[in-house]
Each structure stands twice: as C-alpha cells, then as structure tokens.
Amino acid sequence: MARVLTLLDQVRLRIAPLSRAAPIAVGSQRGMMSLSFDDFPISAWTEGGRVMADHGVHATYYVSGSLCGQVHDDMRQFEVAHLQAVAEAGHEIGCHTFDHISALKARAAEFHASIDRNAHWVAERLDGYAMETFAYPFGDWSIGTKRSVAKRFKCARGVLRGVNNGKVDRAGLVSIGLESKSLATFDMEAVAVKAAAQGAWLVLYGHDVGDRSSPYGCSPKQLERMILAAKAAGLDILPVKDALARIH
Template sequence: MISYYKKLSRFAARHMAKRWLPLNKNQGVVSFSFDDVPASACQLGAALLERYDARGTYYVCGGLTDGVEQGQQCHSVEDLRRLIERGHEIGCHTFSHTNCAEESVDFVTKDWRRNRDFFKQHQLSISGFAFPFGAYDLPSKVAASRVFSYNRITGGGTQIARADLHALGAQSLYSNTTTADTILELIQQTANEGGWLILYSHEVSATPGPWGTTPEQLELALRLARQHSCKILPVNKAIDFFRTE
C-alpha cells in the first residue's frame, strides 16, 4: 500500500506543479554540477572547468562542511568562498542531506532554513536547489518551488525544447557507470537540438568511488561540449540565457 502510494506520489510529482522554461535558442548548453560537495570537486574540479573557461554549480549541505563523506574530505567554507569569487554558483542541497520524499514537508522546510542560515552566517547567497538522492514527491516539489528559484532532480538525460524549472533533469557523470559513448551521444543531441544537458557528480579523483568522476572523464565532457560549440554555464546562468529575449 505504501509503495503504491509512493509510486502514485512520484507520478504526480513528475507530472504536476511544472513551470516550463522554453529552450529555443538554437544553441546547446551544458551545465556541470557537483553535489554534497567533496573538496576535490571545489579544487581540482573547479580548476579543470576554469581551464575550459567554464564555471559550475555546487549544491552544498552545510552539515557536511569540513566533514568526511564516503571517505572523501568535504568542502570548507574557504572552498565555497573561492568558488563564488571565481564565478561558480553555490546552491542548496538541504543541510542534512535529507531525503525529501521520505520526510515531512515541515521537517524538510526546517532543514532548508537551517542550510540557508548556514550560508547567511558565512555571507554566502544561494538561489537554486538540488534534491538529495534525486528524491522528491509532490508536496516537497511544491514546497521547494516556493523557496527556490529552481530545483534539480536526477535522471532524465538531456532536456530538449523545454525544461521544468521545478524539476530540472540531470545526467550522472560517474566514471564507473557513465560511458564515453553516453557522454558523446548526449552532447551531440544537446548541440544538434539546442537542448540543455545538466551533468552531476560528486568527487573528482583519480580513484573515485561509485558516485565520482575522474579528471579524465570530466575533461572529456568539457572538451566534447566545446568541440560541439555548446555553451557551458552554471545552472542559474543557463536559465538566464534561455530566458533572454
């Protein structure tokens, strides 16, 4: 019964409470995002992006600042400050890496507020949000749409013709499971159809865990995006680009 309710709720969440952003610029856009976030994404990841004159989006849990997650050293406040100074985007990922489909809206709202207070305390501002685990249901999607300018989920490949600002799709960039062919196909499709591909990963390491990328794989995606004349923009700047008249 519970799983039936959950399936129904996920179906409703996917198909309701949408806010469409038309993608009609005849120009493909690729966004690189990192979740949680490990220090390596802020340091090595950002350096690689900048080598390609690109900037990324970092969805941060304040509860992970200065911590260790899955054996990976997490970001420091200094890492976040440096990212902002260099033109990267910082977004919210809840304070406690909360599964928003499992917790009450009241709990989730308090966790968002806690993360916002954490950012405020460090004079960092945020606007966008990524659901931890890509997990959301209709109540959390609606609640997030009232708090954040956009929400990113996981899955969905590249977005063609339009994107739901309340549930932006994203493709994982994981060295163990995302093949070079998949990256090439998605970027070709994005370029050919003027779509928007949002990639997401966690750590950037020569020996990443199952949810991380290698410097080589990240560079491959950057190189292919450039070779196919895609714009590379943080998520908030990509929205601005698609909105311009």
C-alpha cells in the same frame, strides 16, 4: 547516509515527473551545458575546480551545510575555506538542504526548515550570498515538494536521467550523472552534438573528482572530456542559474 524508500515513497518518486510544477520551454536558445557537484567532496574543488579553471568554465556546487568538515559516503567533504574559494573563483553555490534530507522522508515543514537553515549558514560564511537554485538530496522529489520548491528557487535539479529539451519543469530538471558507475554507457560526444542541434540544456551532476573516484564521481580526464565535447559541439557552458536566465 543512505535512506530507505518504502513502496509508497517509490511510487511518489516515480509519479513526481508526471506533474510539472513550473513549466518552461527549452529549445529556442543556443544549446547549453551546466556542470554541477553535490554535497560536496573536497576533490570536486581541488581536482574538479582545477580542470574547469584550465578550460575557463564554471559550475554549480550544491552545498549541504551539515556536511562541512564531515566524511560522507566515505569521502571527506568541503571545509568553509573550500566553499569560500569556490565562490571566489566564480562558481555558483546552490542549495542542497542543510541536513541533506530526502523530500520523501522529511515532513514538508522539516524540509523547508532545512532549506532556511542552509540559507543562513551559507549567507554567514559567504558575505550574505543568496542561493538561487536547488538540487534535491538523493534526487528525491514528490509532486508537493516540487511545487513548494518552485516558489523558493529559480529552478531545481533531480537525478532522473535525461536532457532538458522542449517543455520542461524548472522545478524538476533532469540530468546526467558524471559518475564512473554509469559513464561507460554514456557517449559524451554524441550527447553534446545532439543537445547542440536541439538547442537543449544538458545538466550534469557529479560528486568527487579523482583518478580513483568513487562510483558517484569521475576522473579529471572524464570531466575534461565532457567539457571538450561540449565546446566542440558549440554548447555554452554555464552555471545552472546563468543557463536558466537564458531561458526564463
């Protein structure tokens, strides 16, 4: 389900971080790490959930209702029973639009209708659960979308690489991919130590978890290594909404 960005879309994507929709200050609290999984492939729960349970930590699963029971990016996605098990285990469920649509390709009304539909879809399956945080599908955002998303959610995460420190945009949180395609260039231990020293908020996102993960996912060992690095550095590991509550 790829999307094609025009030159204008690419410009809108690049300039969006220059305008803060909802500034907050990160850095006066203990350093934190939030793990998140997008879409989500079944293995994010069956494999990823097992690793997190072993270490007593919780993540945020950003769900698109339309992907339930589907194959997306060649991976089998969650069924309702997985979603219910994830929530039951104490993980946060966050919104990723119902249709998994790009904020750069959809009209504003269509984008927000998809958020409404996802809210209803999740609430019907999780006993009225209200999602409080958001992740932009494909990491696509614009200045306008960030402003409107800031009004609907406590915070929103993209895929622009970085660590949240100092003055940040709660509608434009930066993150680091737990993705095998980029993990080789990422020193988990050093990033965790630096985040702890700065009192920063490290937000990670991934997709599938498996020994033979996709380029957009990671192995159980890599996930475990990140958790251990965060704990060794003294970072508190919290779902996105709980981490935000420490700041805002």
